[in-house]
Amino acid sequence: MQSSIIIADDHPLILKGLNDFLLEKKYNVLASAVNGKDALELIETHKPEIAILDIQMPYYTGLEIAEKCKALNYQTKIVLITFEKDEAIYNQAKSLGVYGYVLKEFALAEIEHCIETVSKDIPYFSQELLSSLEVEDAPKEFETLTPTEIEVLKHISENKTAKEIGNLMFISFRTVEKHKSNIHKKLNITPTKYSLLFWAKENKNHLM
Structure with a gap:
């Protein structure tokens, strides 16, 4: 049984590409949105198992939606897709209980593995992101x-x-x-x- 998914991105080409890719792979995509307000409404209406959200969107960012979902105790697992390799954003995503963080340039290569991992209740963060963060000496x-x-x-x-x-x-x-x-x-x-x-x-x- 495939996880139910909604996706949101304010870039039409990226949204269409991701939507078409997931449908082609037979994922259960319920709906899509082009801004954070509509994305939050889709989560409230459909209660999907996974929401794949762009971080930067009009009205609400992906992080703001994650914060609202956490406050409302929604069970939807949030996966963020972004070009940002920012440690502060990554740490904020972790603190909000975000389940996935995928870089857009690797989205089509990683999203299947990400969904599969998140469906098993295990967070997935792009290795490319983790590698780009400041690597410190082992404590x-x-x-x-x-x-x-x-x-x-x-x-x-x-x-x-x-x-x-x-x-x-x-x-x-x-x-x-x-x-x-x-x-x-x-x-x-x-x-x-x-x-x-x-x-x-x-x-x-x-x-x-």
């Missing part, structure tokens, strides 16, 4: 991690679930969760649903 706490904990983080960075990691490492789900708890403590990361996923993706170069 000194990183050196306290054991080789097993680093392997767990590496699998997390590849969007693996705890169950999948357990199968790959021949350990139980509970042992994986214990490792994750220890990593949170050692790296001093507040344990939220996706905190390790974001950390692992942002520091992927240190996990090789």
Whole structure:
């Protein structure tokens, strides 16, 4: 069963290209909009599982829609498409619980993988975006991690679930969760649903 989707972009060619591509791939596209006001109304009316939104749109930006959806506790997963490789926007998107961030120049190449990942309740952020952000040295706490904990983080960075990691490492789900708890403590990361996923993706170069 394909996830229900609405899309919004104020560039007609990009909107048409994305819409046609998703329909061709047999995705369940319910409707599309050319501005943030109409996009928000489509989310309220259709309650789609995924909303693919341009960040810069008239009336409401994609981020403003994400903020409103979070405040209203809507279950729609927001995916942003943009040309912006801006760390502040990326951090704002994370804080608003945005599920996806895809760069427009790679949209058609990445959107299927993004939808597939988001449909599994796992956020997807373009690797090109993460690579373009300021890469810092690994925090000194990183050196306290054991080789097993680093392997767990590496699998997390590849969007693996705890169950999948357990199968790959021949350990139980509970042992994986214990490792994750220890990593949170050692790296001093507040344990939220996706905190390790974001950390692992942002520091992927240190996990090789």
